[in-house]
Amino acid sequence: MKKLTFVLMVLVAPWIMAQDSDGPTIEGGVQMNISAEGDINAAVGNEANASQSVGAIESGNIVGDIEMGVEGAGDINAAVGNESCADQQVGTIGKKSTC
Numbered sequence: 001m002k003k004l005t006f007v008l009m010v011l012v013a014p015w016i017m018a019q020d021s022d023g024p025t026i027e028g029g030v031q032m033n034i035s036a037e038g039d040i041n042a043a044v045g046n047e048a049n050a051s052q053s054v055g056a057i058e059s060g061n062i063v064g065d066i067e068m069g070v071e072g073a074g075d076i077n078a079a080v081g082n083e084s085c086a087d088q089q090v091g092t093i094g095k096k097s098t099c
Contacts, residue, residue, distance in 0.1 A: 024060040033069045034091040040076045041088040043099070048084040051097040052077075056089045058096045068093070 034055035041052035055070070070091030077088035085099035 025063070026057075026060065027063045029065045029067075030062060031067045032091070035071045036075055036090045037071075037073045038075070039072075039088070039090070041078070041086050042076070043079045043081070043084040043086040045081045045084060048079070048081055049099040050079070050086045051099045052087070053089045053092070053097070055091045056095070057093045059094075062093070 032055060036054045039052065039054060041050050043050035068091060072090045075088065075090060077086050079086035087097045087099045089095060089097070
């Protein structure tokens with residue numbers, strides 16, 4: 001996770017131009033390389049909710065050359081119980097949590 005945070009800070013932060021109600025505007029060459037292994041997202045119990053995002057850009061505008069590589073292995077997403085919801089996002093652009 002430290003590697004992902006560092007990569008995002010170095011590559012994405014210089015292109016964040018403005019923050020408004022619709023999210024950030026990112027312009028220029030953007031490269032996101034996301035490696036997620038063994039991440040567990042679980043909601044257990046009556047009406048339980050769990051949401052996990054790894055490398056997600058959920059709102060805003062992206063302009064320019066975009067390269068995104070996603071590698072996931074052994075990730076677990078589970079919801080157990082009446083009306084429970086577990087939502088796991090790895091390397092998504094434009095999808096918000098459903099929980």
